[in-house]
Amino acid sequence: MKGKLITLEGIDGSGKSTITSRLGSNPEFSEFVFTREPTTGWIGEAVNRAIHSDTDHLAELLLFTADHAEHISKLILPALESGTNVISDRYSGSRYAYQAVTLKGRFPDPMKWIRGIHEGWTVDPDMTILFDIDPKIAVERCGNRGAQTKFEKIGFLEEVRANYLQLAKEYPDRFVVIDTDRPVDIVEKDVLSAIFSLVGTGRE
Ligand SMILES: Nc1ncnc2c1ncn2[C@@H]1O[C@H](COP(=O)(O)OP(=O)(O)OP(=O)(O)O)[C@@H](O)[C@H]1O
Numbered sequence: 001m002k003g004k005l006i007t008l009e010g011i012d013g014s015g016k017s018t019i020t021s022r023l024g025s026n027p028e029f030s031e032f033v034f035t036r037e038p039t040t041g042w043i044g045e046a047v048n049r050a051i052h053s054d055t056d057h058l059a060e061l062l063l064f065t066a067d068h069a070e071h072i073s074k075l076i077l078p079a080l081e082s083g084t085n086v087i088s089d090r091y092s093g094s095r096y097a098y099q100a101v102t103l104k105g106r107f108p109d110p111m112k113w114i115r116g117i118h119e120g121w122t123v124d125p126d127m128t129i130l131f132d133i134d135p136k137i138a139v140e141r142c143g144n145r146g147a148q149t150k151f152e153k154i155g156f157l158e159e160v161r162a163n164y165l166q167l168a169k170e171y172p173d174r175f176v177v178i179d180t181d182r183p184v185d186i187v188e189k190d191v192l193s194a195i196f197s198l199v200g201t202g203r204e
Pocket residue numbers: 010011012013014015016017018019141142144145148180181182183184187
C-alpha cells in the first residue's frame with residue numbers, strides 16, 4: 001500500500017515549524033518521514049542563496065522547482081512507494097502561492113504558468129494543511145523570532161495568503177484550513193485530528 005503525503009503550507013510565521021517539531025517528537029509519528037522545502041541538499045542550498053539575495057524571480061522559481069524535482073525523485077516517491085507516510089513543511093503550494101506574487105506582471109496568469117511547469121511529474125499531496133493567519137500577526141511573531149527571508153513583509157504576505165485561500169477553495173477535498181491565531185496546543189489538536197482523519201491512528 002502506498003504511503004500518504006501530507007503537506008504543511010502557510011505564510012512565514014504561521015506556525016508550521018513549531019507544529020512540525022511537536023509532531024516529530026510524538027511517538028504516533030515515529031514511522032513517518034519528515035521533510036521540508038527548500039531541502040537541505042545542494043539545490044536547496046542554492047535556493048537559500050537566492051532567497052537571501054536579489055536573484056531574478058524567474059531564476060528563483062526555477063531553482064525552487066529543481067529542488068522539488070530532486071526532492072520527489074530522491075525522497076518523496078521512494079518513501080511513498082515503500083508505504084511510508086510523509087509530512088513536508090512546505091511543498092509545491094509554496095511556489096503556487098509565493099512565486100505567483102513575485103512573478104506578477106511577468107506572465108498573464110503567473111499561478112497558472114507555475115502550476116503548468118509542475119504538470120506531469122509532481123506528486124500531488126493527499127492532504128494540505130493550510131496554516132492560516134493574518135500577516136500582521138505572523139510578521140509580529142517573526143519579529144520576535146527574527147526575520148529569516150526577504151518575503152516577511154505584510155503587504156507581500158497578504159497576497160500570498162490570498163493565493164493560498166484561493167487554492168484551498170479550489171481543492172476543498174484536499175485542503176484543511178486551520179486558524180493558527182490561537183494557542184499552540186489548540187492548533188496542534190486540530191492538526192492531529194486532520195492527519196488522523198487521513199491515516200488513522202496506531203491505536204486503532
Ligand atoms: N500558536 C502560536 N501562538 C503564538 N506564537 C506562535 C504560535 N505558533 C508559533 N508561534 C511563534 O511564532 C514564530 C513563528 O513560528 P514558526 O517558526 O513555527 O512559523 P513558520 O510557519 O515555520 O515560519 P517560516 O515559514 O517563516 O519558517 C515563532 O517564534 C513561534 O514560537
